[in-house]
Amino acid sequence: MEDAENKLDMLLNRNASEQLDAVDWDELNAVISDRLDRTAGGGLNKRRFLKVASGLAAAAVIVFAVLVFFTDGQSDLVLEDGRTAKVVFSPRKGKALVEMQQDVSRANVAVVIGSGRRGSALVDLVTGSKAVAKCEVEIKDVKGRKRSEKRASWIIISRPEPVYADNGDVTNEMSMLHLF
């Protein structure tokens, strides 16, 4: 038993010393120094840069979240056919207004944000009493513990469905996307 252990130790030692005999120590040292140089030049700076960048990104997210929470959002959307729409969000009221610019079509969207439920609704953009486009409003999230704190995150997606122009021709309404 002990003899086998000694033989095993000798075998491992023999292999280790044979392998180490072949090592060029100066070259190994030079390679390690080179890697440390690159690490010191790039690695540490990169780490610092990443730390600063992630800090700035986190700060930007916080500022954005505060702005979205306390202010009404507004955005101009350009459709593929060149028409534009204005979307006005009132996150704390749970309301959004989608308004086409060139014509007078518009849709008022209201959601019950107190329910805390996600979901989507299809609404018409109307001109007078006539629907000219369909618009899907999806509630991505509703946050806030108290009812008074509730607010919704919105995404508005136009439907690739026929749009009925005033003259009766059928056109396609393409991607209209916005996220709040």
Add this chain to the structure above:
Amino acid sequence: MNRKSKDKRECERLVLASQAGRREAFNKLVRMYQNRAMEAAVRILGNAGEAEDTVQEGFVKAYLNIGSLKRADYFEFWLLRIVANTAISQGRAKKLRKQRIELAQYRKRRQQPSAVGKQESFELKEAIGKAMLKLSRKEAMAISLFGLDGFSHKEVADVMSCSVETSRWYVFRARKKLKAELKEYL
């Protein structure tokens, strides 16, 4: 003051200087401990080629994290733990890929006339590398460190942050497995 304690003092001084951001001090630590680190890596991986990659990686990790080392007098144990862990992790991932390449090279060499001694060394290196893969991470680390000159179970236990009895157990288990795996060489 004997040589060993003088080296230890010098090591502590260099660690503190490295922590203060002096690159030259860390370079001296590399020169002091590269042989030790290579031996630990070779004992785990079985061959010098992979061990060199591992040692490079180990020193880079040590350099990046030297600020977290609380006790300067533990540098050697700390470094060996980094190197051993790197060897085990990287070695196992690379092993399978390299083994396929080396096996093809080995078959090619066998067809050519070569020195018997060289072939035996190659076979032994391969066999030890494969046998080490059969050990658990802790067994591989314990048996490899235990083989280092001047390392008793106390030092192994210090590196592995375990008790001396646990170190003994890992070495015992590792020996048992290695004896079975390498029986044709014993």
